[in-house]
Amino acid sequence: MRVLTKDILQAAKQGDPEITVQGWVHRVRELGGISFVILRDRSGLGQLVFDEKPDLTLESVIKVQGIATLNEKAPGGAEVRVKTLVYLSKAAPDLPYQVNGDPAKVGLETILDHRGLSVRHPRLQAIFRIQATIIEAFGAYLRSQDFIEIKTSKLVGSGTEGGTELFEVDYFDRKVYLAQSPQFYKETMVASGMERVFEIAPAYRAEKHDTPRHLNEYVSLDVEMGFIESELDLIELERGALAYIFEEVARKNSAELALHGASVPSPDMVVKAPVVPYEEAVKLASAEAVKGKGQTARIFDINPEAERFICDWAMREHGSDLVFVNEFPRRYRPFYTYPKDTGDGKAASTMSFDALFRGLEITTGGRRQHDYNAFLETLPRFGLKPEGFGGYLKLLKYGCPPHGGFAIGCERLTQKILGLANIKEASLFPRDRKRVEP
Amino acid sequence: MRVLTKDILQAAKQGDPEITVQGWVHRVRELGGISFVILRDRSGLGQLVFDEKPDLTLESVIKVQGIATLNEKAPGGAEVRVKTLVYLSKAAPDLPYQVNGDPAKVGLETILDHRGLSVRHPRLQAIFRIQATIIEAFGAYLRSQDFIEIKTSKLVGSGTEGGTELFEVDYFDRKVYLAQSPQFYKETMVASGMERVFEIAPAYRAEKHDTPRHLNEYVSLDVEMGFIESELDLIELERGALAYIFEEVARKNSAELALHGASVPSPDMVVKAPVVPYEEAVKLASAEAVKGKGQTARIFDINPEAERFICDWAMREHGSDLVFVNEFPRRYRPFYTYPKDTGDGKAASTMSFDALFRGLEITTGGRRQHDYNAFLETLPRFGLKPEGFGGYLKLLKYGCPPHGGFAIGCERLTQKILGLANIKEASLFPRDRKRVEP
Numbered sequence: 001m002r003v004l005t006k007d008i009l010q011a012a013k014q015g016d017p018e019i020t021v022q023g024w025v026h027r028v029r030e031l032g033g034i035s036f037v038i039l040r041d042r043s044g045l046g047q048l049v050f051d052e053k054p055d056l057t058l059e060s061v062i063k064v065q066g067i068a069t070l071n072e073k074a075p076g077g078a079e080v081r082v083k084t085l086v087y088l089s090k091a092a093p094d095l096p097y098q099v100n101g102d103p104a105k106v107g108l109e110t111i112l113d114h115r116g117l118s119v120r121h122p123r124l125q126a127i128f129r130i131q132a133t134i135i136e137a138f139g140a141y142l143r144s145q146d147f148i149e150i151k152t153s154k155l156v157g158s159g160t161e162g163g164t165e166l167f168e169v170d171y172f173d174r175k176v177y178l179a180q181s182p183q184f185y186k187e188t189m190v191a192s193g194m195e196r197v198f199e200i201a202p203a204y205r206a207e208k209h210d211t212p213r214h215l216n217e218y219v220s221l222d223v224e225m226g227f228i229e230s231e232l233d234l235i236e237l238e239r240g241a242l243a244y245i246f247e248e249v250a251r252k253n254s255a256e257l258a259l260h261g262a263s264v265p266s267p268d269m270v271v272k273a274p275v276v277p278y279e280e281a282v283k284l285a286s287a288e289a290v291k292g293k294g295q296t297a298r299i300f301d302i303n304p305e306a307e308r309f310i311c312d313w314a315m316r317e318h319g320s321d322l323v324f325v326n327e328f329p330r331r332y333r334p335f336y337t338y339p340k341d342t343g344d345g346k347a348a349s350t351m352s353f354d355a356l357f358r359g360l361e362i363t364t365g366g367r368r369q370h371d372y373n374a375f376l377e378t379l380p381r382f383g384l385k386p387e388g389f390g391g392y393l394k395l396l397k398y399g400c401p402p403h404g405g406f407a408i409g410c411e412r413l414t415q416k417i418l419g420l421a422n423i424k425e426a427s428l429f430p431r432d433r434k435r436v437e438p
Numbered sequence: 439m440r441v442l443t444k445d446i447l448q449a450a451k452q453g454d455p456e457i458t459v460q461g462w463v464h465r466v467r468e469l470g471g472i473s474f475v476i477l478r479d480r481s482g483l484g485q486l487v488f489d490e491k492p493d494l495t496l497e498s499v500i501k502v503q504g505i506a507t508l509n510e511k512a513p514g515g516a517e518v519r520v521k522t523l524v525y526l527s528k529a530a531p532d533l534p535y536q537v538n539g540d541p542a543k544v545g546l547e548t549i550l551d552h553r554g555l556s557v558r559h560p561r562l563q564a565i566f567r568i569q570a571t572i573i574e575a576f577g578a579y580l581r582s583q584d585f586i587e588i589k590t591s592k593l594v595g596s597g598t599e600g601g602t603e604l605f606e607v608d609y610f611d612r613k614v615y616l617a618q619s620p621q622f623y624k625e626t627m628v629a630s631g632m633e634r635v636f637e638i639a640p641a642y643r644a645e646k647h648d649t650p651r652h653l654n655e656y657v658s659l660d661v662e663m664g665f666i667e668s669e670l671d672l673i674e675l676e677r678g679a680l681a682y683i684f685e686e687v688a689r690k691n692s693a694e695l696a697l698h699g700a701s702v703p704s705p706d707m708v709v710k711a712p713v714v715p716y717e718e719a720v721k722l723a724s725a726e727a728v729k730g731k732g733q734t735a736r737i738f739d740i741n742p743e744a745e746r747f748i749c750d751w752a753m754r755e756h757g758s759d760l761v762f763v764n765e766f767p768r769r770y771r772p773f774y775t776y777p778k779d780t781g782d783g784k785a786a787s788t789m790s791f792d793a794l795f796r797g798l799e800i801t802t803g804g805r806r807q808h809d810y811n812a813f814l815e816t817l818p819r820f821g822l823k824p825e826g827f828g829g830y831l832k833l834l835k836y837g838c839p840p841h842g843g844f845a846i847g848c849e850r851l852t853q854k855i856l857g858l859a860n861i862k863e864a865s866l867f868p869r870d871r872k873r874v875e876p
Contacts, residue, residue, distance in 0.1 A: 002665065022665050024631060024837050042584070042633040059837035088665075089808055091837040116833050119630035128632075132587040136577070146480070149570040151657045151848070153867040154592070154640055157874050169616065170606040172646070176874050178607065185867060188876070192557035193462060194566075195480040202592055202639070208610070219589045227440065227460050227526075370527055391876050395554050399462050399497035399529040410589070429591040429623060436595050436614050438626070438829050 003068070005039060005046030009078040011068035021046060021080055022063045022088065024120065025056050027100050038075070039064075040120070047071075047079040054082075059091040059099055059120070108422055115428060115438055126256035127426055130249055131414045135200055137248035138221045138408070141241045147196040147223070152185035154178055154202065158388065165206045167216075178204035181407060184391060186224035187368060191400040195226040203407075210432055212422040213304070213360060215411060217431040223365075224405030230340070231351040234365050234404050235275060235324050238355060241408075242322065243267040249417065260418045265321045273322035274314055277342075278302070278332075278349070281325045285309040301332070308359040326353040328366075335382040336375065336392070338367035338404070351404065358416040365406020372396040441506070443477060443484025447516040449506035459484060459518055460501045460526065462558065463494050465538050476513070477502075478558070485509075485517035492520075497529040497537055497558070546860055553866060553876055564694030565864055568687055569852045573638055575686035576659045576846070579679045585634040585661070590623035592616055592640065596826065603644045605654075616642035619845060622829060624662035625806060629838040633664040641845075648870055650860040651742070651798060653849060655869040661803075662843030668778070669789040672803050672842050673713060673762050676793060679846075680760065681705040687855065698856045703759045711760035712752055715780075716740070716770075716787070719763045723747040739770070746797040764791040766804075773820040774813065774830070776805040776842070789842065796854040803844020810834040 003011050003019040011019045023041030030036075035050040039062070048064055056062070066080040097106075097114040103121050111118040119125050139149060155169060155176045166177040182199050189197045203220040225237060246264035249257070257263060276284065285299040288309035299306045302325060314323035327340055327349045337350040352366030369375045375396055379386055386393060414426040424430040429438060441449050441457040449457045461479030468474075473488040477500070486502055494500070504520040535544075535552040541559050549556040557563050577587060593607060593614045604615040620637050627635045641658040663675060684702035687695070695701060714722065723737040726747035737744045740763060752761035765778055765787045775788040790804030807813045813834055817824055824831060852864035862868040867876060 022839070040631060042631060061837045061839045088840055089810075089834070089838045092810075092835045095836055096832075116626040116630050117836060119627070119632070125631060128588065129586060131589070135587055135589070136581065139574070139577075143574065148567060149573055150566065150866060151569070151573070151640070153655055153869055153874075155655055155869050155874055168608040171869075171874060172644075172871050174874070184876075188554040189557070189866070192554050193478060193480060193563060194557070200638075202589070206610075217591055217593055372527075372530075394534075396527070397530045398533055398555060399499045400527045401460070401499045402526055428588060428627070431591055431593050431609075433610050436591075436593055436609060436612070438622075 004043035005041050006043035006076070008046050008068050008080060009070075009076050012070045012078040017068040018065065018083075019068050019080065020063060020065050021048070023061070024099075025058055025060045025062060025091075028056055028058065036079075039080075040122075044122070045075055047074040047076075048082050049079050050082050050085075054085055057091045057093050057095075059095060059117075060087060061089040061091075062086065063088055108424060112424060112430060112435065113438070119428070123259045124425075126253070126259045127414060127418060127420070128428060129256050130253045130417060131410065131426065133249050133252050134245050134410060134413055134417075135219070135221070137245040138241060139198065139200065140248075141244040142196075142198045142223065145196065145237070145240070147198045147225075148189075148194050150182075150186065150189050150194070150197045150199050151201065152179075152182045152189075152199060154204070156184075167204050167206045180205055181220060182222050184395075186222055186405060187400075187403065188391075188395055190224045190226040190403045190405075191395055195401070196224075198223045200410075208433055210434075212424075213412065213415075215423055215427055215430055215432065218412075218427070219410035221408040221410050221413075222405065223407070224403060226401040226403040228367060228402055228404050230338075231326050231353045231366050231404060232275070234367070234406055235326065235353055235355075238324075238363060238365070238406060238408070239270050239273065242355075243270040245413075246270065246417075257418075262418045264417055269320050270322060272318060273320045273324060274318050275324040275326055275353075276310070277327040278325055278329060279327070281310050282306070284313045288313050302354070304360075307356050307361055311356050311359045314356075321358050323356050324353050325356065326351075328352045328354070333366065335378055335384060336369045338369050338402075353406075355406075355408075357413065358419075360412055360416050362412045362416065363406050363408045365404065367402065367404035370396060370400045370402050372400075442481035443479050444481035444514070446484050446506050446518060447508075447514050450508045450516040455506040456503065456521075457506050457518065458501060458503050459486070461499070462537075463496055463498045463500060463529075466494055466496065474517075477518075478560075482560070483513055485512040485514075487517050487519050488523075489520075492523055495529045495531050495533075497533060497555075498525060499527040499529075500524065501526055546862060550862060550868060550873065551876070557866070561697045562863075564691070564697045565852060565856060565858070566866060567694050568691045568855060569848065569864065571687050571690050572683050572848060572851055572855075573657070573659070575683040576679060577636065577638065578686075579682040580634075580636045580661065583634065583675070583678070585636045585663075586627075586632050588620075588624065588627050588632070588635045588637050589639065590617075590620045590627075590637060592642070594622075605642050605644045618643055619658060620660050622833075624660055624843060625838075625841065626829075626833055628662045628664040628841045628843075629833055633839070634662075636661045638848075646871055648872075650862075651850065651853075653861055653865055653868055653870065656850075656865070657848035659846040659848050659851075660843065661845070662841060664839040664841040666805060666840055666842050668776075669764050669791045669804050669842060670713070672805070672844055673764065673791055673793075676762075676801060676803070676844060676846070677708050677711065680793075681708040683851075684708065684855075695856075700856045702855055707758050708760060710756060711758045711762060712756050713762040713764055713791075714748070715765040716763055716767060717765070719748050720744070722751045726751050740792070742798075745794050745799055749794050749797045752794075759796050761794050762791050763794065764789075766790045766792070771804065773816050773822060774807045776807050776840075791844075793844075793846075795851070796857075798850055798854050800850045800854065801844050801846045803842065805840065805842035808834060808838045808840050810838075 026040040027038040285306035355363035464478040465476040723744035793801035
């Protein structure tokens with residue numbers, strides 16, 4: 001029966017210390033005729049002691065039987081005195097990537113080129129253990145709020161946003177596109193009577209730019225909810241989801257957070273995160289820019305720089321890593337965003353919001369136009385014709401409740417929890433303009 | 439505060455029966471000047487009573503305030519005597535699909551053309567509520583066994599199986615393909631030290647045939663596990679996963695199962711499901727074919743007809759809806775399948791298996807070749823060259839534990855739990871050669 005390295009100590013303390021362990025050769029050290037081997041398995045690191053020098057290459061996979069023995073100097077307080085060694089997979093000696101080195105000294109492209117090796121380092125593996133918790137907690141929270149998980153097609157006849165930035169697919173005798181978002185489908189399922197749905201699935205953007213915050217393929221944590229009044233209902237829902245995600249990451253991944261010197265916001269912080277209307281947010285960002293730069297910098301809209309300024313402000317004034325910006329002007333939002341009457345006679349505002357977390361937009365959301373006639377009236381104002389929106393019109397024509405939703409970028413949230421410089425670090429097999437391997 | 443229709447009875451019994459309900463107009467009936475409206479929301483159906491005839495089209499979304507009142511004759515034992523009515527979304531009267539009719543009388547293509555309307559029927563919505571439970575339970579079970587959820591790219595430079603049946607994608611200046619399976623990636627992550635991984639994601643097969651058991655895009659419930667001995671370890675894992683899925687569906691979706699007159703196997707049945715080697719399974723199927731057809735039908739390999747015969751046998755002899763067939767001949771499995779020495783001198787068998795459930799293959803799996811040299815030696819026997827397998831070779835060269843895995847087709851499992859005639863019924867937005875809408 002295999003014992004994990006984390007349980008060697010327990011085995012050493014019990015009556016039957018003869019155990020089998022399996023894993024990768026992480027490090028080998030010789031000392032006065034004795035060999036110490038650090039073995040790595042999914043639970044962590046453990047020490048093996050060989051009386052004779054074994055023929056081991058780094059990263060080989062081995063199975064050893066031996067006696068679990070207390071040793072205060074060993075990692076974890078115990079080690080395995082090896083009796084038999086079996087090679088499960090001998091690693092070639094020309095290792096192209098130093099697994100047991102410091103990943104901080106390795107370039108990102110090298111890390112990505114060698115994913116199967118680089119993720120062997122506990123600090124890099126920690127990223128994806130945390131990401132798994134994010135995905136699990138997102139689903140668990142939404143189920144607790146009566147949401148149904150759906151799976152929708154990623155092959156669509158046309159784009160939700162009007163056809164730009166789409167990857168084209170040869171689909172038998174015709175062309176289809178990779179879905180930019182499940183927007184239309186999740187709205188359809190809300191209107192189908194499910195009322196509350198979520199989806200965890202890949203989304204595609206054929207954007208050519210290469211920035212530390214963009215991926216051409218990413219995991220979208222998507223939500224759509226019926227019978228809402230405004231974007232404020234969605235902000236409350238996202239507060240709940242994020243608070244639960246952070247709680248679960250803190251509970252399950254404290255070791256992984258520690259490897260990055262990272263922490264998650266407290267649920268209390270998420271509850272008190274401010275909601276700032278767009279126009280006010282622009283002013284705050286401008287003031288922050290002036291303060292930070294000691295000059296009369298001006299911010300005119302919420303670009304990536306402004307996102308950082310707004311987050312600086314939220315941290316200073318509210319002690320919050322998170323801030324919601326709502327009421328975006330119509331020109332910045334998709335045509336189907338529901339208008340908001342802000343009482344000042346301007347009909348140019350919308351029931352929309354972004355969530356900014358530690359300087360980065362991690363969510364875009366809003367209430368959608370659910371009224372058939374209003375939708376039809378809006379199209380020409382955006383230079384659009386009803387012909388391209390047959391599916392939407394059908395959706396709205398036969399009973400569609402007021403609704404809205406949002407999406408959290410899974411890799412962005414992972415990136416910002418851990419303070420990673422580039423979003424690609426938070427994707428196992430990222431895709432960018434140049435990279436489709438491995 | 440909104441009350442769901444399922445809670446009208448409770449509201450009627452309590453001190454404060456004035457409530458708000460929201461939902462879709464499912465049915466309208468007039469009787470002696472009084473109008474009875476059946477309102478549908480995500481919790482089910484409830485009755486509204488209007489003293490005057492309201493101007494309501496079927497499927498309109500409304501919000502009413504009224505008094506919850508006990509009435510033994512109403513569905514659920516209570517109704518809402520309406521005081522105020524608000525239209526949230528008036529449905530046009532030219533409804534192209536009769537939502538409150540019997541879906542059994544509607545053709546599949548019509549159901550799929552009108553997904554946003556057809557899923558409003560509780561019996562069709564039940565399919566996807568059960569599917570959501572399958573997905574949730576699959577993940578929960580694997581997490582309980584120390585598996586990590588991963589998300590891998592669906593855009594790959596080449597196909598795992600050698601390049602056939604792939605959808606081509608225009609990716610900036612080059613061509614990539616939609617992944618047929620996460621095979622290579624899940625193996626990579628096992629070897630990365632995660633050891634045990636699972637993924638829930640779309641998979642793509644550019645197969646031209648249109649059968650009741652094939653989809654061109656489906657949800658694959660994928661598992662990969664390190665440090666296994668043979669396919670029997672994987673069969674045990676799948677037993678556990680299926681038993682838990684069935685338990686959860688029985689616990690959470692009894693109402694949905696009842697709408698289809700369906701039931702799930704007991705955990706006990708899953709535990710005792712037989713494991714039959716391929717050669718024996720062929721003989722059983724042949725015998726069953728002779729028996730069933732009263733003639734000397736012969737079965738030579740396990741085709742869809744043979745799958746049904748083997749399941750007939752398993753049900754009769756073992757009282758089991760589920761049967762595992764293992765030790766497939768090498769010619770039927772991918773080249774990287776691990777060979778099995780069955781003791782009779784034939785090296786032509788493999789550590790592989792299928793799971794057949796109620797007449798349909800729902801899983802293919804097996805142990806993989808993890809030995810670098812054996813992998814290299816195998817390639818030419820399949821007419822393959824090492825050049826196309828650089829990623830695999832690198833994976834195996836630097837320490838890869840014995841491992842294997844399987845995938846459960848989510849829609850197939852859904853289909854067979856409910857006894858649906860066509861797999862497309864179990865996909866919200868199925869894709870076939872002709873269908874990419876909605």
